[in-house]
Amino acid sequence: MIISLPMTSENRQRTFLVLEEHYDSQTSLLHYETAFQLLVAVALSAQTTDNQVNKITPSLFSRFPDPESLGKANLEEVEEIIHSTGFYRTKAKNILRAGMMIYKDFGGIVPDSMDDLITIPGIGRKSAGVILHHIYHKPAIIVDTHFGRVMYRLGLTQSKDPGVIEKDIAALFPSDQWSGLSMTANLHGRALCHGRKPKCAECFLAPLCPRQGVVT
Numbered sequence: 001m002i003i004s005l006p007m008t009s010e011n012r013q014r015t016f017l018v019l020e021e022h023y024d025s026q027t028s029l030l031h032y033e034t035a036f037q038l039l040v041a042v043a044l045s046a047q048t049t050d051n052q053v054n055k056i057t058p059s060l061f062s063r064f065p066d067p068e069s070l071g072k073a074n075l076e077e078v079e080e081i082i083h084s085t086g087f088y089r090t091k092a093k094n095i096l097r098a099g100m101m102i103y104k105d106f107g108g109i110v111p112d113s114m115d116d117l118i119t120i121p122g123i124g125r126k127s128a129g130v131i132l133h134h135i136y137h138k139p140a141i142i143v144d145t146h147f148g149r150v151m152y153r154l155g156l157t158q159s160k161d162p163g164v165i166e167k168d169i170a171a172l173f174p175s176d177q178w179s180g181l182s183m184t185a186n187l188h189g190r191a192l193c194h195g196r197k198p199k200c201a202e203c204f205l206a207p208l209c210p211r212q213g214v215v216t
């Protein structure tokens, strides 16, 4: 196991820029056309893959295209459509309640603040961050399993706790880099910095990366 000192400020910025060169921070792996559709897709993506969500959202969104129609939907019908995403009972309840809440409490508009978003059933800080970034182009640190792993290996955090990671990254990077870093590091985790066997020999970040916690 390699334990290294934290990166210098200069290397942090180089890391950010190199990631930006290699990945498009506007990439969304979930398919959607409206803010509400993204919110629903993100809520459904818990504990499953984006591909799995993308398979069922076309039929869900054509049947229930907006907050009002989904909020007033028949629960069993929604359960049947989203069944393959797992935890379908909880997810169906959440997205129905989310639709009704957005329809009644937010005038049918997906809110644009972290504080409001996390009051919506099925939406935690990570999901809220995805919406803030993709829909409202606001700064957000989006800590999922890929992002957390890459930040740890790069020595940018000493924690594996999402809340601590978010605070650590917030302290190390200016807010206008948060969303970009979140998306590009996430894509890097999927492309090269895999959970079990990171492809360090092929990695363009290798000269900058202390590979904290990587067993060779």
Ligand code: SF4
Binding pocket: 150, 153, 154, 192, 193, 194, 198, 199, 200, 201, 203, 204, 205, 206, 209, 210, 211, 212, 214
């Ligand atoms: S050098 Fe290895 S551990 Fe570091 S970012 Fe690249 S793949 Fe991940």
